[in-house]
Amino acid sequence: MRLLHPDPAAHGHYLVGVRPDTLGAAIRAVGTPDFIGAVTAFVNDSIAADAVHLERWRTDTGSASGHVVEWLGSGSVRRAADTLRVMDLYYHDYCHVDPLFAPLRGKAGTLLVQRHIDGLANGEFRRRIFDEPGIAQECVLVHGNAHVQYALGLARAGGQAAFTTDELFHFRQMVDLLFPMFELHARTYAARRVASAAPNALSHAGQAGFDARLERQDVQLSRREHEICRLMLCGRSVPEAAQQLDVKLSTAESYVKRAFAKLGVRTRRELFDWVLVDC
Template sequence: MNRTSSILNLESARFYHELGELVLNVGQQHFAEGLYRLVTQLVPVNAVELSEWTVDDRQGRVVDIRLMGGAGEPEDIPPPSNVRHPSEHPLSKDILEMDHPLLIQVNARPAVAGRPRSHAEYHQCCLVSLKSNRRSLISLYRPLHQKTFSLTELSFLKSLSETLLPLIERHAQITRQSLQKLGTWLPNPAAENELTSLQRDFKERLALCDITLSVREQEVCLGLLNGGTVPEMAEKLCVKNSSIETYLKRAAAKLGVSGRHGLAKWMVGTPVPMQA
């Protein structure tokens, strides 16, 4: 029996139960975990990441990448892509040129000694939907030491994407609407210029101190500076509270600060010793 047959002969009741649970979780925090469980029943993957891209068709560039959650084995979840601008993302060319739903395969590259772990060290299969100026992505990962996605697996995932992509489009729409209702974690949700200014100042301060934070670490630091709480940031970023706490701890260790007050002092250039 070939791989396709074995996949399609999976116990249907189990598959449709998971699919039903996934439909019920559209727009919810656990959607990524449900999608991960469903996919791993069919094709072995170690991690799943969901994202929504916004493109400017007139200028031919990616203007925003919004992460909508992820799931998988903690040690196998790739770190967030640390690019300075969305258009610098390795997938941006494919995303901008697509005119129909797409499957993108990227084979892993060996790690470079002395450099942080990155997405490039994982085999990737990305299922991409197209709707107006938005692209919804389901990114599936395997670490370098495992086999690349086979042609049979890619063919099956392409077929499965006809079911999954409408769900992630709906998930993206619901979470986007929820964020609009919540505003942001800013005291004044309409003050978008203040957030832009803060982002710029924060990046300049990082560059001055020669410190590199991941995208997630930067997001939680900005959220903290804007008065956001851990639950609010978890809701906005579609992750668990514990994940926000982990990002904050990592950022604090790199910056040498402790808490909101210490972070604020660091922003204005005041030396802040770590609390014992």
């Protein structure tokens, strides 16, 4: 493992040791589905991580939380499918209630934070996101300004050694190399999930009521029509739903138009009322 290398000409500053091939692979993958995998490989050159996560936070006065959280992707060199499943759950249900990040959002500059599972209260969040997938610790590097921030998280499974001071210092030095790429990637590639805590989103029970009423009314929605209605009931806007479903905005609007015609509603407010009428 290569960590920090003193730079004799830098008067106490350090240079990050990197492999040109893995750094080059990350640069070439910007704006493509391979980017997160390339970043995962680059990070694991010097810091062992069971999972790597990348997200962006943007201020949004229309959101209940004041921020929109965009999951730009996750990677793992060992268990990619499990990592994606857990993180999809995290960004669907828990990212806005995660106590680690609330005080960091909107802070300008660079922040490095750590978390160990022993510091988490017992409950559904810990069980589903940490205990069941076997994650014991993580460190997160956050960089940006009051309006836009990027967060790169590294996670380790139980039984692994704690992140060392040298590893954390090395991680901190990656800001100048990686974060400009994150910004370019976010501009050219859709987020995997856009999580916006909307004040009028239905609870899980209310969303289940949507499915129940569809069955009672014998309304047949296509898979995509059903997905976009559920996203809107979660508080997503149509553009956010389009990003999450990875379709064009015009295509998402067509799904909405067809679904609303079948349901006999004209607006999202009427969609909420249609679900709640029998709840």
